[in-house]
Amino acid sequence: MKNIIKYLVAAIFGIIVFSFASYYLGGDKLGGINPLTGTFTNSSANASSTSVGALINANTGRNYLYMCNDGSNTAYLHFTSTTTNVAAAKGIRIAAAGCYTIDQSNLYLGAIYGITSSGTTTLSYIEK
Secondary structure, eight states, rough: OOOHHHHHHHHHHHHHHHHHHHHHHTTTTTTTOTTTSSSEEEEEEEEEOOEEEEEEEEOTOOOOOOOOHHOOOEEEEEEESTTTTTTTTTEEEETTEEEEEOOSSSOOOSSSSESSSSSSSHHHHHHH
């Protein structure tokens, strides 16, 4: 019985130590990268139905990007190296007041292009 108690105490202690170490050493779902610390770039870009351009430039140092549609028109994001295949109603749809996140689980370092079905809309973002 004493051995069982010793093993249980050791297991509980191990779980506690692992939890604290994981928390303080950044052992989160992003493999130790905490995108919520450090310096962020805060900006906005306009997507339009009449012209296609890069909303956000390529960034080889990107770890995290959070983008929200502040306008009233739906925007479509495209991850491509050219504007050739950028079209409304294709790509990642961000409705008015909707948001999209890029993190370590879906990391993309290239330029992000955008278009709307009609009119223009403003997309605000933070990037690290």
